[in-house]
Amino acid sequence: QTVVTQEPSFSVSPGGTVTLTCGLSSGSVSTSYSPSWYQQTPGQAPRTLIYSTNTRSSGVPDRFSGSILGNKAALTITGAQADDESDYYCVLYMGSGSWVFGGGTKLTVL
């Protein structure tokens, strides 16, 4: 079974830039997996940040961007703010009616 991998945790300084990644236990992530990114704060439902690799969802600030870096999908936050401290999840479409979320990255801004 393919596992979608994310860094368990990451830390960034206020105003800094951080790149979170989303990979596969076997193989490379490409645009064909249509990677999307979600932000979730405790007790809240997830919120869509990026879909189809690099399309920002409505209302999402342009300091959030998505891309493919090497063999992984990536979410880059430029100019991190305190309220960016959240859990971030990627999801890939594996084909044949199967979606797999990554384990999530807990981002700390300090």
Added chain:
Amino acid sequence: EVQLVESGGGLVQPGGSLRLSCAASGFTFSSYSMNWVRQASGKGLEWVSYISSSSSTIYYADSVKGRFTISRDNAKNSLYLQMNSLRAEDTAVYYCARRGDSVTQFDYWGQGTLVTVSS
């Protein structure tokens, strides 16, 4: 305003059944595919099931296949998840989520309903 409101969660014994509902409003429900996604306490998100707008296409995660049944009633703007043979590992908050333009875009989510499977 798009709203998704889940209900039907609760405490159930292992082997028991539960039916979750998701009431949709603020959009043309019959035009959108829908999903169920769950999250165990302190854990990550897990996609559970998908149903197309006309119910013609249905998918399940391997972890629930054969035990859960997704359905919808477009006349009632409602999505359902019938959960049978429940196990402790099914304990989670269950979210309904609307599929957006992209295959991995879950553009609107409900607030979730908690299912606890325990004796």
